[in-house]
Amino acid sequence: MADDTRTFDVAIIGGGIGGTALAAILARNGVRVVMIEAGGHPRFAIGESTVPETIVGLRVLARRYDVPELGYLAGHNTLRRKVSAASGVKRNFGFAYHREGEPFAAEECTQHPTWSPPIGPDSHFFRQDVDAYMFQVALSYGATGLTYTPVTAVDFDSDGATIRTASSGDFRAGFVVDAGGMRSLLGEQLDLRIDPPYRTRSRTIFNHFVGVEPFDRVAPPRKQHLMPSPFSQGTLHHLFEGGWAWVIPFDNHVGTTSQLCSVGINLDIDVYPKRDDETPEEEFWAHVNRFPTIQRQMRAARAVRPYTSSNRSQFASKQIVGDRWALLPHASDFIDPLFSSGLAVTMMILNALGHRLISAVREGDFSVERFEYVQTWTKRSFRYYDDLVSFSYTSWDHFDLWNAWHRVWCLATMYGANAQMQTVMEYEKTRDKAVFDRLEQPPYRGLQAVDNPRFAAMFDAACAAMQAYRDKEIDATEAGHRIHVALKDSELVPSARWTGWRALDPDNRLPTGEFTLWDMTRLLLWGKYASPPHIRGTYFTNGFAGVAKEAGKLYLSELRHGSGLSMQVARDMVSYRNRDWRRVGGLD
Ligand SMILES: Cc1cc2nc3c(=O)[nH]c(=O)nc-3n(C[C@H](O)[C@H](O)[C@H](O)COP(=O)(O)OP(=O)(O)OC[C@H]3O[C@@H](n4cnc5c(N)ncnc54)[C@H](O)[C@@H]3O)c2cc1C
Structure with a gap:
């Protein structure tokens, strides 16, 4: 007789935000699910900046699958109150253009504000908090979770799959979802990886820092650049010929518990080939020092981790779904951090995969055709982002x-x-x-x-x-x-x-x-x-009625929780202008 504690409808390899969100969705809807994570929680993870389609995607998931906790991640107000005060606020996408050796010119920036409450604002996920939270949420709905348990192999047969781990033995499941990110086990084992057919050719060097100055302190004042939202209250993109850098502060809201800021430099590999004679740290600072205003912003910054430097960031898979398996988007393909497509595509695909898996389990039918939509729309989305990103690099001329x-x-x-x-x-x-x-x-x-x-x-x-x-x-x-x-x-x-x-x-x-x-x-x-x-x-x-109702609900919930920030929420509904950045972030 099968061991009930080791036999599941669905096994998920990887307990990051994608794997845990899927586990919560499935467990909440009666599916017996195990999520198996190689590391532990909390653990460092990249993929921090959300976009409107990510947060609205989370709202869709929360309602469709009755997992309100996913809705808490959807707006910064609920995120900081219920999940992680160490996650930053994102009230805008700021884009500052730089020329080597010249200070940033106020008239060379653009801004795209994110939605005000109650729909927004967006967030900078402090992933170690968010992923740990979602792991617990999945457990609370009845998922089984294992940490420090790398999956070493998956053997498929006509009834399902045997999932092998080095430390905790084998498990059986009817279907396997690989949520293992870029190091996808199935990607390797099933020989799915192909030469990325993408035009984008970039690489990344990144780290978390303390002491990064809010850009508003080092850039010309608002009356010169004319953008409504303080740059430091959003994801700042420093643009230059052949590359860009993200600045994602976590310490940018009143009530933050963080002093950290994520900074990553992305380079066109044909313009900036990787050199053997530079460490990632040396290369990172060499680029920072090319641009005087970025240099000023980073003058007191100190890295808190070893630097990560990638080779070509793009990867791709020839197949995303197969007989009794599927890859989540970050296990299949990746383009570039620009426009934060990773989490947005993940939420869109979780929506499509969730109900397919729930009905496949109920009907005992995992035929590949049921999952083809997932492959088609994962691929189509990444093809689109490839064009968008690749021509963005070109546009920075x-x-x-x-x-x-x-x-x-x-x-x-x-x-x-x-x-x-x-x-x-x-x-x-x-x-x-x-x-x-x-x-x-x-x-x-x-x-x-x-x-x-x-x-x-x-x-x-x-x-x-x-x-x-x-x-x-x-x-x-x-x-x-x-x-x-x-x-x-x-x-x-x-x-x-x-x-x-x-x-x-x-x-x-x-x-x-x-x-x-x-x-x-x-x-x-x-x-x-x-x-x-x-x-x-x-x-x-x-x-407008629905939005007005949401606005009322959010304001009353802030009042009820006595967070002391209800006035700030009301302020943010009507204006982007504020001076919070003078009180938080950087050295003061
Ligand atoms: C440099 C960089 C910057 C990015 N920035 C952004 C951004 O700003 N916004 C955005 O939306 N997206 C961004 N992304 C994409 C984003 O990181 C992913 O979309 C997101 O992390 C996907 O979540 P996930 O849970 O599917 O995978 P991951 O977060 O990668 O989690 C995978 C998990 O699987 C585990 N695992 C792997 N193999 C095994 C195994 N064999 N057994 C058990 N466990 C295993 C890992 O330990 C890990 O915890 C970025 C990506 C990169 C590379």
């Missing part, structure tokens, strides 16, 4: 070209997140889980509106302009002009008169405007009542 190109992503983010958010709002109204099926139907599949024919046509035209520039057929000004024509022709850019979006004004550096409650109201009203017919009824199907 000129600030104005970046300012044109990145609008494509701003627009995609708004429609991608809106598709998910309107589904959440529809569910709140109807309590009918069938509404979530819509996310797997055109034009909502995948992320970033890639499934929308108008968006796809605009994106193709913008990519063609960037390719022509890269091939030296046109100059940067012409490429920027063609991107703007594509944006205008798509008729997807919200009306400036209704919403304050300035995405069709080439000189504007805040193309989406802000996302305060007032701005969200204007956008929702435009979408629902005044947008072109191809948008109306497809996006913005829920009006």
Whole structure:
């Protein structure tokens, strides 16, 4: 007779955020699941910055699968209160352009604010807290969890799989999900890895630091750069020819328990080939010292861990699902940390995989066809991000070209997140889980509106302009002009008169405007009542009432918990402007 404590419906290799979230979803829905983690919790992990599609994706998962704890990760207010005060707030994506040897010029930056409460703001996940929390959540729903237990092999047969570990013996499961990240065991064992077919060719050097100055202290003041949200309250991207650096502070909100800031430098390997005569630390600081304002920001920074330096960051797999197995996105492919696609694609795929696995277990049918959607949309998403990222590296030849190109992503983010958010709002109204099926139907599949024919046509035209520039057929000004024509022709850019979006004004550096409650109201009203017919009824199907209800709920919950931050939450709903950064972060 099979040993019940060693036999499961689903085994998950890896107890990171992806594996634990899936384990919680499955266990909550009656699936017998074991998650097997090679390390322990808490443990260092990378993948810290969220984007609107990540946090709305978490809201979808929380409701569809009845795991409210996933919803706590979806906004910084609940995250810091219920999960991790050591996680940072992300009120904006800031992009500062640098030229070697020259101080940062105030007029060479762009900003994309994240959504204000109650939908946002986004977060900088302090992954060791978040992953440890989710591990416990999965256990609380009945998952079995093992730590310090590397899986060494998986043997498949017609009934399922035997999962072998060196320290805890063997386990049986009907299906195996590899959530092991880039070092995926199945990727190696089933010989799935291929030469990445991606145009992006980059590598990364990163670490966590103490003593990183808030950029607002070293950059020109707001009245010069004109961006609404303090840079240090978001993910700051330092851009330069052939590369970029992320600055992800965890110590950037009142009430933080952290003094840490994550900094990573990403380099085009054809521009900056890896050298044997430099340590990762030497190379990291050599790049910091090329740019005077970055140097000032890092002048007192001290690393708290050994530096990590990758070879080419991109990897890919020829197959993502097979007979009784599937890979989560980070076990299958990766492009680059830019635009934080990793967690967003993971949440989108968890949504698609969760109900497939639950019904496969209930019906005893794990046939591969049931899981093909997972493969199709993982691959399609990474192909899109490859174009987006690779042409971003190209765009950093000129600030104005970046300012044109990145609008494509701003627009995609708004429609991608809106598709998910309107589904959440529809569910709140109807309590009918069938509404979530819509996310797997055109034009909502995948992320970033890639499934929308108008968006796809605009994106193709913008990519063609960037390719022509890269091939030296046109100059940067012409490429920027063609991107703007594509944006205008798509008729997807919200009306400036209704919403304050300035995405069709080439000189504007805040193309989406802000996302305060007032701005969200204007956008929702435009979408629902005044947008072109191809948008109306497809996006913005829920009006402002749902958002207002959420805002009330969030404010009352802050009051009830006596966190002392209810006034701050109310402030953040109406304005991005604040001076919190003078009180937290850096050396003071
Ligand atoms: C440099 C870099 C920066 C990034 N920045 C971002 C970002 O800012 N935002 C974003 O959204 N994404 C980012 N990503 C992507 C992000 O890291 C991943 O999408 C995310 O971590 C995926 O979570 P996961 O749980 O699937 O995998 P992981 O977080 O990689 O977790 C995998 C787990 O599996 C365990 N494991 C592996 N093999 C075995 C085995 N044989 N047996 C048992 N356990 C095993 C590991 O110990 C680990 O705990 C970044 C990636 C890189 C490389």
